[in-house]
Amino acid sequence: MNPPLVKVRPVRDPLPAAQAETLKIDVEHLSFFYGDKRALEDISIKIQPNVVTAFIGPSGCGKSTFIRTLNRMNDIIPGARVEGRVCIDGEDIYRAGVDVVAVRRKVGMVFQKSNPFPKSIFENVAYGLRINNLTSNRSELAGRVEESLHQAALWDEVKDRLHESALALSGGQQQRLCIARALAVKPDILLMDEPASALDPIATQRIEELIYHLKVKFTIVIVTHNMQQAARVSDFTAFFWLGRLVEYERTDKMFTAPSEKLTEDYLTGRFG
Amino acid sequence: MTGTRTATPRKVLSALFVAGCALCVGLALVPLGFVLFFVVSQGVQSLNVDFFTHNPRPVGEPGGGMANAIVGTLILTGLAAAMAVPIGILSGVYLSEYRGSRFASAVRFAADTLNGVPSIVIGVFAYAVVVLPLRHFSTLAGGFALGIMMIPIITRTTEELLLLVPNALREGALALGATRARAVFTVIVPAALPGIITGVVLALARIAGETAPLLFTSFNNRFFSASLSQPISSITVQVFTYAISPYEDWHRQAWAGALVLVTIVLVCSMAARLAAARVASMRGR
Numbered sequence: 001m002n003p004p005l006v007k008v009r010p011v012r013d014p015l016p017a018a019q020a021e022t023l024k025i026d027v028e029h030l031s032f033f034y035g036d037k038r039a040l041e042d043i044s045i046k047i048q049p050n051v052v053t054a055f056i057g058p059s060g061c062g063k064s065t066f067i068r069t070l071n072r073m074n075d076i077i078p079g080a081r082v083e084g085r086v087c088i089d090g091e092d093i094y095r096a097g098v099d100v101v102a103v104r105r106k107v108g109m110v111f112q113k114s115n116p117f118p119k120s121i122f123e124n125v126a127y128g129l130r131i132n133n134l135t136s137n138r139s140e141l142a143g144r145v146e147e148s149l150h151q152a153a154l155w156d157e158v159k160d161r162l163h164e165s166a167l168a169l170s171g172g173q174q175q176r177l178c179i180a181r182a183l184a185v186k187p188d189i190l191l192m193d194e195p196a197s198a199l200d201p202i203a204t205q206r207i208e209e210l211i212y213h214l215k216v217k218f219t220i221v222i223v224t225h226n227m228q229q230a231a232r233v234s235d236f237t238a239f240f241w242l243g244r245l246v247e248y249e250r251t252d253k254m255f256t257a258p259s260e261k262l263t264e265d266y267l268t269g270r271f272g
Numbered sequence: 273m274t275g276t277r278t279a280t281p282r283k284v285l286s287a288l289f290v291a292g293c294a295l296c297v298g299l300a301l302v303p304l305g306f307v308l309f310f311v312v313s314q315g316v317q318s319l320n321v322d323f324f325t326h327n328p329r330p331v332g333e334p335g336g337g338m339a340n341a342i343v344g345t346l347i348l349t350g351l352a353a354a355m356a357v358p359i360g361i362l363s364g365v366y367l368s369e370y371r372g373s374r375f376a377s378a379v380r381f382a383a384d385t386l387n388g389v390p391s392i393v394i395g396v397f398a399y400a401v402v403v404l405p406l407r408h409f410s411t412l413a414g415g416f417a418l419g420i421m422m423i424p425i426i427t428r429t430t431e432e433l434l435l436l437v438p439n440a441l442r443e444g445a446l447a448l449g450a451t452r453a454r455a456v457f458t459v460i461v462p463a464a465l466p467g468i469i470t471g472v473v474l475a476l477a478r479i480a481g482e483t484a485p486l487l488f489t490s491f492n493n494r495f496f497s498a499s500l501s502q503p504i505s506s507i508t509v510q511v512f513t514y515a516i517s518p519y520e521d522w523h524r525q526a527w528a529g530a531l532v533l534v535t536i537v538l539v540c541s542m543a544a545r546l547a548a549a550r551v552a553s554m555r556g557r
Contacts, residue, residue, distance in 0.1 A: 073443065076443075101449045109447040111447075113440055115440035115444040117444065117445070117462075127458070128448035131448065131449065131454050132448075
């Protein structure tokens with residue numbers, strides 16, 4: 001069947017109005033271009049602190065592009081251009097004069113494919129601490145590394161081999177190491193771009209449990225292809241389609257009674 | 273039945289190709305085998321302790337060795353490396369980081385051209401820019417000439433190896449708040465380091481065997497010298513001098529020198545591979 005046409009209609013805001021001033025992420029009218037090609041069109045979304053928000057949608061719908069605008073990772077792509085505002089804690093990160101390094105420290109990121117550095121487990125977690133001079137001595141550094149590995153539920157598996165190569169870990173362990181590495185610099189927000197798509201079901205389950213525990217301390221945004229995963233881990237879900245945000249709603253509501261026909265069609269597997 | 277019958281010509285053809293490949297490999301190895309055989313069989317006869325510990329004797333006096341030339345070759349290649357390794361690696365980093373820019377394409381083209389310039393021309397260049405102003409042959413001029421030869425090799429190897437490092441590592445570093453330079457020097461270059469080490473040592477092995485750029489830069493010296501401003505002996509130039517001489521005794525010395533040179537190059541190459549394997553295994557690859 002032909003994909004249905006997108007209706008341009010303001011996305012209903014699922015947040016109670018009273019909480020608007022405590023927003024963690026506030027995106028207003030964001031458009032993104034790769035050269036002349038518009039990949040994202042007029043996206044506005046408000047995200048509260050300490051919730052998990054899932055971005056879903058078919059391949060090429062712009063969800064990965066969008067998550068990467070939240071820590072300016074798209075800056076490194078030649079010809080990329082952004083319009084609109086992305087406010088983190090009320091400050092527009094695309095304003096002139098903003099320190100990109102500081103933004104990325106505040107907004108951590110875990111990638112689809114685990115990407116541990118070819119260094120030891122310890123050095124992987126210590127990397128962000130070292131380059132940002134976040135610790136003043138060795139024992140503090142070791143403490144932060146241990147704390148981060150605990151947070152990522154990896155400590156017990158690696159505590160006896162911290163100085164062995166990170167590349168010897170299993171895929172699931174490598175991904176949790178990347179999470180520990182991101183947590184070590186104490187970000188406020190954790191962006192996860194399909195963090196479990198390359199993992200087996202058991203490793204995936206561990207990552208999902210981890211997300212559940214981490215939201216107490218962090219605001220989490222996760223891109224996923226897997227709708228069941230979105231339903232399991234997230235509080236809010238945003239559905240993207242052809243570079244637009246079609247619906248943004250509480251996850252329980254979206255999965256039971258979506259307000260857009262397009263969302264319903266996607267969730268029920270009619271296309272995508 | 274038809275199936276098995278039609279398969280036969282295909283199998284024959286396949287066997288022919290495999291045999292052809294094996295034959296070509298054999299042919300390619302024949303010259304290498306002969307070179308090694310002659311160098312070893314001729315060189316071993318004249319190798320002795322004196323060869324490593326004594327300087328050359330005047331014509332007609334038997335004995336003597338190439339101690340000064342061995343030390344000279346080490347000093348010359350060391351100088352060349354001191355000059356070419358930093359320049360080569362940093363320009364390799366530049367080429368891989370700014371690979372799309374016009375200037376980078378120009379640099380890449382220049383490096384490839386320099387790589388193809390005959391070594392004698394490099395010698396003439398070093399003669400013009402170092403020997404003439406200083407008014408005499410010197411170790412410095414020889415090291416300079418060899419360094420010029422090394423730069424493009426190291427630059428291009430470094431560039432190629434850095435391009436093999438997955439982009440995911442760069443993104444990982446940037447996402448942790450690394451600046452671009454920080455990401456390059458703390459993650460990307462270390463990830464490519466085993467290969468870069470191999471590349472550097474292979475470049476060293478290659479220039480250690482050069483004669484032409486040294487003929488009128490570091491020239492030759494019958495005596496031991498470690499001075500940068502004086503002419504210095506090198507194994508290659510010494511072998512050349514002895515080999516074209518009319519004296520039987522010098523011919524034997526030339527063979528021994530050739531053997532020592534081949535051994536140094538071989539040991540370097542093996543050391544490079546070992547070092548690279550060590551670095552790689554420390555990372556569990």
